[in-house]
Amino acid sequence: MASQFWKPGAERPPLLTDEDDGLFVMAAQPYYSSGYMTIERQRQTLPAFKHRTPLLYLIENHATTIVIGETGSGKTTQIPQYLVEGGWSEGGRLIACTQPRRIAVQTVAARVAEEMHVTLGQEVGYSIRFEDMTTPGVTKIKYLTDGVLLREMMEDPLLVRYSVIMVDEAHERSISTDILLGLLKKVQRRRPELRLIIASATLEARSIAAFFDTSAERRSQSQAMDLVFPSRKPAILSIEGKTFTVQIFYTEEPVSDYVRDAVSTVNSIHKLEPPGDILVFMTGQDEVDETVQLIQHETENRHSDLVALPLYAGLARVDQEHAFGPIPRGKRKVIVATNIAETSLTLEGIVYVVDSGFSKQRFYNPIKDVEALITAPISRASAQQRAGRAGRVRPGKCYRLYTEDDYTNLMSAETVPEIQRSNLTSTILQLKALGIDSIMRFDWLASPAPEAMVRALETIFAIGAIDSDAKLTSPTGFQIAEIPLHPMLGKTLIASCALGCALEMVTIAAALSVQSIWVPSRGRQKELDEAKLRFAASEGDHITYLNVFEGFLQSQRSAQWCHRNLINYQALKKVEDIRSHLSKLLQRLGLAVKSCERDIKVIQKAIVAGFFANACQLKISVEQGCYKRIRDGEEVFIHPSSVLFRVSPKWIIYHANTVTERHYVREITVIESPWLMELAPHFFHHKSMEY
DNA sequence: TTCGGTCGT
Structure with missing residues (x-):
């Protein structure tokens, strides 16, 4: 050889x-x-x-x-x-x-x-x-x-x-x-x-x-x-690859309801085409569930042999595995999936693909400094990727629920690179730490909007990671850059060391770093809400995470205990692993990792020290549960997954936010307004003047 | 009043 x-x-x-x-x-x-x-x-x-x-x-x-x-x-x-x-x-x-x-x-x-x-x-x-x-x-x-x-x-x-x-x-x-x-x-x-x-x-x-x-x-x-x-x-x-040709079909007219059309396309494939599994691309969980239900409903009416299965990231592991598992003999499998099936997961046996032509995509608005999740047409590259899923085992067919004219003239050739659709706080800090002094002159494969770079610089300046010359500060800037977490969370960890609650904060930071500490519970929402109540802290979600982890340790890391409380056992094992890594990292940075012994206030203050830019005040006499973000007056709402949903405390601080139907904020902690001046005077003494 | 496309240090 x-x-x-x-x-x-x-x-x-x-x-x-x-x-x-x-x-x-x-x-x-x-x-x-x-x-x-x-x-x-x-x-x-x-x-x-x-x-x-x-x-x-x-x-x-x-x-x-x-x-x-x-x-x-x-x-x-x-x-x-x-x-x-x-x-x-x-x-x-x-x-x-x-x-x-x-x-x-x-x-x-x-x-x-x-x-x-x-x-x-x-x-x-x-x-x-x-x-x-x-x-x-x-x-x-x-x-x-x-x-x-x-x-x-x-x-x-x-x-x-x-x-x-x-x-x-x-x-x-x-x-x-x-x-x-x-x-x-x-x-x-x-x-x-x-x-x-x-x-x-x-x-x-x-x-x-x-x-x-x-x-x-x-x-x-x-x-x-x-x-x-x-x-x-x-x-x-x-x-070349080991793939087979995929024949492409377009609709003759634009489609007004792609869920309905996907269902009828699935039915005609089943009626007219030889055996082979079908993969349907939808944009989100709701659409996937709706499509699955419609297919099952029609199947019952027509006594046909379709088995429709949902597939998306938020599905419990066992339910995800159903999509990969066998189905009764003589039946045809229909997997209805989000974009997870486009790149992250590979399904065997797919011969037919039904492509809605849409996906949910993140778009960042640097002027309002918010990331939105929007249903938008996919690119031609994406459409080709989806079609390719039909050609893994033998020649396949792809049914596009849009016209050829739209494919050629309306859809863009490639998806906008993620870097042009995202908040760049982490990215810019990392470039600074790598010695890239002039962010604007960096040789970008695709350059982000200058406004997005300015926003990111503002944020890392506000947390003290860079100085007014945009140089990384020492030691804070270097320390934050060393921590493999969002800079605001990194800043929170560093503050927690000074405030003497780092042992608690590494647990909270670890819990915020895993997908979810709860078992996905679509359809059992009430059950999950009840489970959360057992751990819910009046101070909010961060302290609730702490309660869950302490309960986990008291149960001696029992998988049964997790199961009973709708807690994701694997996620908590991961939390334990991450917290020990973070704790060692802080010590290596020369910082003290101590416990505050249930003095919750210092934990809340540490969160303020990192996330002060996300402080919000309840709006009185407007819509229930509507808040104004202090820094710019943006209207936000507490996400229903928070333990503080419907509690509506006067002052809150949030960890993450996304605009969907509304501007929602997630992982919330109650704060007291004087803490803002106490922990971030440089940010609030002039900002508060604006409102 | 009720909700999360998919990833990653």
Whole structure:
């Protein structure tokens, strides 16, 4: 096998041809698979295998290689192994492969360890927040979230331990991916020996290649164009996937009610098409549930054999698993899902996709400084991704509930990158901590609105993380940046150390960092509300979390106790893990982690010290439960999930907010108004004048 | 009066 590799110094492999613009492109080829095989044989049948030699050649000769790898090409599992085989891990150097999601990091690392016949955590390891499964000096391939690699750059800005960094799923354009790519471009200038591999779906590849193309930049005489090695012009390699063709159908007229049309489309597929599961894309939980009910209702009326199952993130784990499980023989499965099925989860056996053409997307309004969740048309890239879900097992069909004209003329080519749709407080602080002094001049893959950057700078200035020259403060700014939490929560933790309640605050911060400490209970809302009441603190949600965790410890971490109280056992185990990591981190920063021994007021004050910008006052004689945000007068409402919903205390402070039908605020704690002046005089002495 | 697209340090 080894003799097949391209080796440095050898001639260019024959598979490659130059395109006019100097980019290397290789066309996709058909792929066939067979039955049972050994791991080695399986590896060789992956489409990536026949590109191994050209790939190693391109990586040797180009600073950046863009890999267009379709689903099932094997790029994620194989390319890092080829790099090891090609010598890139020699001399103790590491090969990194980043992923946007933790679950992918863990499963891919486990698979590759198996393929290489090594124990996970040795030659092949992974790293996600608070979980480092690598062995220094031994690990050669490291899978990690792009967020973790960004964190590592705070310690090691040039990432000197790495010889090759592969950024996978770059087309998803998460905030971390965008920032990472911007920083890696900078690192390349200082480290010409570093190689980047960027794996992306087709549509995004050209713009990413253009971003990394520094070949036209001015350089000294001695570095004439043809003498530069490796080439600063990115190479592009396309690897075909193991997918089948998907036939696309559009509606002839625009659709006025896509829920109703999805249901009738499902019924006609069932009536007219051969067996095969159906996947329906809807925008949110309510729509998913409604669609499931309508399908079931029609099924009962017509005595047909459809089994409709919901799938969304807020569903209890057991209910999610139903969508993956078997159904009675002779019936057809219909999975009605949110966007979770577009990227996060892969369903086997889907042959038909019904695409509503919409999804819920976050949009940030920097003027009002609010993030809104809005149902909006998806992009063509997204529509293609959804259609692709029908072609995993055999040729499939995709029914788009919109016209071809709308697809071509109304929908945008790509989804707006997340960085242009988000509040940037965390992002900007992190860039500051990485030594990026001029945020405005940073080489963004996609630049956020200047107003959004100004808002973020205002926020990190308000919490004292930067000074009036926009320089990171010492020690506060550095400490907040060190803590892997939202800067306002980081500031709260630091304040809690000074106030002597850090032991309680790390628990609260950990509870705020997990998805939810409660078991998802759609349809059992009353039951959940009753369970919450058992722990509810009059001070609000933060102290309620503390009560839950203390109850958990008193129950001796009993899973039964959790079950009885509708508490998510796995989430609480995670909370315990995170709090111990946070506690150690604070100690490492030289801060005191002490308990306030049930003196709740100091905890509330610590929250004020970090979240004062989110203080709100109850509006009298307006709509019930309507608050005004002190800083700007924005109208907000307590979210029904809060223990303070309908309690309406005079002064509150919130942890998070989203605009949906209304501007809702979540995770609320009662405060006393004098605390605002006491803990954030710099913020309120002039702000309060405005109202 | 009643509600959360999906991720991440």
